[in-house]
Amino acid sequence: MGRNQKTEIIEKQVRDRVTGEIRTARFHADHGRPTTRRDFLASGALGFVGYMMTPSVLSLLTHSKAYAQTSDTCVVPDAGLPLFCTVNLSGGASLSSNYIPLGVAGTAGRDPISTYTALGLGAGNAFFQDATRSQSLFQGVRMSGVLNAAAGTPGATAGFFWRGVFERASTATIDRTSLIAICVTTNDDTSQNQLDASGLVVAAGRSGELLPNLGTNGNTGTGVNNRAARIDPPAPLIVRGIADIVNSLRPVGVLGTNLSEPRRRKLFELVNSLSGTQARTIASPNSATGQVLSKLVECATGKNVELASRSPVVDPNGDTVNGGSGVMTAFAATANSTAHAQAAMVYNGLLGNASTIGYDLGGYDYHGSGRANQNNQDQAAGRIVGSVLESARVMNRPVFIYVTTDGSVGSGSDTFGADFNSDRGLGGMSYCIAYDPTARPSVKSDRFGYQVGHYTNGQGAATDATTPVPNAERAAAAAFANYLAFAKQRTLLDRVLPGYFETRQLDEVIRFE
Amino acid sequence: MKLLKNFRDLSLSKRRKLTASISLPALAAVMIVGFQNCSPGMMETKGASVPDPNANPAPLDISQDTKPITIVYSENLLISMQQMAGVTTVPAAKITRFLSAKTKITETGKVDSVNAPMMSAIANTAADVCDELITRERALAAGDRRFLGLVDFTNIQGSAGITEAAKDEVIRRMARSFWGRNESSAERVLIKRMLDEAMADGRPASFTATTAATDTANAMLFVCTSMMSSLDAIKM
Numbered sequence: 001m002g003r004n005q006k007t008e009i010i011e012k013q014v015r016d017r018v019t020g021e022i023r024t025a026r027f028h029a030d031h032g033r034p035t036t037r038r039d040f041l042a043s044g045a046l047g048f049v050g051y052m053m054t055p056s057v058l059s060l061l062t063h064s065k066a067y068a069q070t071s072d073t074c075v076v077p078d079a080g081l082p083l084f085c086t087v088n089l090s091g092g093a094s095l096s097s098n099y100i101p102l103g104v105a106g107t108a109g110r111d112p113i114s115t116y117t118a119l120g121l122g123a124g125n126a127f128f129q130d131a132t133r134s135q136s137l138f139q140g141v142r143m144s145g146v147l148n149a150a151a152g153t154p155g156a157t158a159g160f161f162w163r164g165v166f167e168r169a170s171t172a173t174i175d176r177t178s179l180i181a182i183c184v185t186t187n188d189d190t191s192q193n194q195l196d197a198s199g200l201v202v203a204a205g206r207s208g209e210l211l212p213n214l215g216t217n218g219n220t221g222t223g224v225n226n227r228a229a230r231i232d233p234p235a236p237l238i239v240r241g242i243a244d245i246v247n248s249l250r251p252v253g254v255l256g257t258n259l260s261e262p263r264r265r266k267l268f269e270l271v272n273s274l275s276g277t278q279a280r281t282i283a284s285p286n287s288a289t290g291q292v293l294s295k296l297v298e299c300a301t302g303k304n305v306e307l308a309s310r311s312p313v314v315d316p317n318g319d320t321v322n323g324g325s326g327v328m329t330a331f332a333a334t335a336n337s338t339a340h341a342q343a344a345m346v347y348n349g350l351l352g353n354a355s356t357i358g359y360d361l362g363g364y365d366y367h368g369s370g371r372a373n374q375n376n377q378d379q380a381a382g383r384i385v386g387s388v389l390e391s392a393r394v395m396n397r398p399v400f401i402y403v404t405t406d407g408s409v410g411s412g413s414d415t416f417g418a419d420f421n422s423d424r425g426l427g428g429m430s431y432c433i434a435y436d437p438t439a440r441p442s443v444k445s446d447r448f449g450y451q452v453g454h455y456t457n458g459q460g461a462a463t464d465a466t467t468p469v470p471n472a473e474r475a476a477a478a479a480f481a482n483y484l485a486f487a488k489q490r491t492l493l494d495r496v497l498p499g500y501f502e503t504r505q506l507d508e509v510i511r512f513e
Numbered sequence: 514m515k516l517l518k519n520f521r522d523l524s525l526s527k528r529r530k531l532t533a534s535i536s537l538p539a540l541a542a543v544m545i546v547g548f549q550n551c552s553p554g555m556m557e558t559k560g561a562s563v564p565d566p567n568a569n570p571a572p573l574d575i576s577q578d579t580k581p582i583t584i585v586y587s588e589n590l591l592i593s594m595q596q597m598a599g600v601t602t603v604p605a606a607k608i609t610r611f612l613s614a615k616t617k618i619t620e621t622g623k624v625d626s627v628n629a630p631m632m633s634a635i636a637n638t639a640a641d642v643c644d645e646l647i648t649r650e651r652a653l654a655a656g657d658r659r660f661l662g663l664v665d666f667t668n669i670q671g672s673a674g675i676t677e678a679a680k681d682e683v684i685r686r687m688a689r690s691f692w693g694r695n696e697s698s699a700e701r702v703l704i705k706r707m708l709d710e711a712m713a714d715g716r717p718a719s720f721t722a723t724t725a726a727t728d729t730a731n732a733m734l735f736v737c738t739s740m741m742s743s744l745d746a747i748k749m
Contacts, residue, residue, distance in 0.1 A: 255640035266711035275744035
């Protein structure tokens with residue numbers, strides 16, 4: 001045994017009891033008692049034993065959520081996503097005659113195409129800068145026609161969609177509204193265009209607190225006369241009158257007649273309690289569907305307890321609390337009219353009761369019916385859009401309107417404001433119109449301007465590799481991408497449509513910022 | 514014995530290595546397969562993660578879920594409820610009502626499509642099926658009934674005259690048919706308590722024979738509809 005004063009090391013000679021081997025052990029004076037191999041094994045074994053005996057407790061501790069937490073607050077799943085409203089003009093409306101489509105984007109921006117005879121705007125493109133035949137609206141977007149132009153003047157022969165919009169939307173509303181157009185060729189007079197984006201919106205997380213998505217056309221599964229783009233939406237509630245909405249939340253049949261309201265409330269309380277108990281057995285940590293189901297069932301049955309106790313506010317008529325009366329005014333609606341149902345749709349959408357809404361308007365297979373009738377129909381469509389925008393203002397909520405149509409119409413005249421005489425899907429177009437109660441939604445000021453895709457000098461929407469929107473489905477996806485950009489939720493695009501657009505295409509596709 | 518002797522003849526370090534190479538894998542095997550108590554802890558690490566209740570719900574990928582759960586969807590809801598109740602046919606008016614309610618019920622059975630109108634439509638449909646069940650069983654002799662054998666529809670006290678034994682048996686039979694299991698004692702107590710509270714509300718001072726029978730039938734409608742609308746009856 002010796003002692004090294006400089007390094008404070010103590011050396012010991014030790015003999016193994018079993019083998020008799022002699023070894024030298026060194027101890028540092030400033031170190032604690034040595035830990036033997038047995039010490040290590042003992043401590044590890046203790047930990048292992050503890051783990052083996054209490055795996056259930058451990059698994060509880062290693063998860064971030066208590067299993068009995070399914071009855072916590074029922075979140076509104078559409079938080080952050082504004083109302084998505086589709087207005088489909090069934091039959092092929094002249095949207096590309098109301099919004100003047102431009103050519104491919106050059107380095108300095110887009111220019112008008114050489115002539116617009118097929119679009120009912122006459123020969124050449126001089127009208128584009130002629131204040132008697134076109135004007136700039138929505139912060140610089142050039143539109144055909146002139147609002148309030150005197151009858152008989154050229155400005156009063158085109159652009160009637162905008163007349164309808166401005167008829168219903170106030171200046172305060174227009175000042176907080178932005179517009180972009182999507183140039184896309186679609187098929188004429190068919191419900192097969194994959195233009196409906198409501199499934200994408202629902203997949204992004206927008207859903208109604210009380211009602212499913214609302215539509216007016218029961219033939220397609222989308223609520224409007226278009227097929228779904230990429231993702232089918234949940235089955236819509238088809239609204240043909242205000243009663244369709246009101247009755248959807250009321251007990252019907254035996255439940256409504258045989259059990260009084262207090263008894264129905266008790267019944268839903270019982271369903272809620274039973275489901276809550278049963279939910280815990282399926283909400284195991286490795287069943288995501290079980291957890292979601294248990295949560296949603298508890299929320300849904302809990303909501304029904306509320307609904308059994310009170311009449312839910314789904315009718316805007318007479319509602320002065322949420323702005324329903326203002327919505328009725330915006331639609332110029334009288335009780336139980338078609339406009340009343342239309343008002344109720346946007347009212348419930350803006351309130352968050354419904355997920356998406358879709359108006360399907362007929363009468364747009366109007367080629368050959370004369371420009372006066374065609375203008376009247378365009379104005380009627382504009383009124384719906386203007387009413388939705390004005391409703392959003394009176395309810396102080398944002399809204400994104402997607403205007404679609406199947407195909408388009410064509411003209412063969414050199415005269416500005418000429419009749420449309422034929423179907424012409426090549427001249428297709430969609431609009432995206434966004435209202436934000438706080439400020440006008442910002443659109444990128446780059447060379448692509450207010451337009452996605454472009455028209456060629458053949459007066460049709462490009463369908464080749466030069467456009468990111470060569471078909472209806474991609475146009476719907478572009479509308480969806482702009483909806484997300486408007487909602488400041490662009491990251492959801494990668495979740496719902498991963499890799500759908502190339503990065504270089506997104507520069508043009510996404511116009512809102 | 515020879516093996517043991519050979520083992521003792523090995524040097525200490527070799528004996529330790531040999532012991533470790535045998536015992537450690539054995540210990541690992543015990544840990545992996547044993548002491549799990551059917552818990553979802555160590556064995557099921559591939560399960561989906563716990564969703565954040567405050568986040569926007571991501572689309573569910575059932576193929577990645579180790580325990581996927583769906584619910585009855587619109588096309589099979591009525592048939593499923595008829596089978597649970599043993600009701601072979603439903604009047605045309607009730608079928609029409611169900612068809613109009615279908616738009617509110619999920620078409621796919623995906624769990625993230627559940628909402629309040631859907632649960633309300635399910636309850637409405639369940640009530641219609643339960644009404645058929647009660648009507649048919651009332652017409653049968655007590656001994657021939659499947660669910661309501663101990664319920665006396667002639668008791669002049671109406672629902673107040675339903676015995677505890679009758680309630681217990683109705684709940685037991687419906688639990689087995691609707692949920693595929695016996696009810697728990699907590700569920701039985703809850704159903705009976707809520708039934709008593711609901712039926713006491715608005716109960717008249719006295720009944721006629723007709724109104725008493727109707728009151729008893731409504732009590733059965735309450736029990737049947739609530740059990741048929743609850744989660745265990747609609748999940749698949």
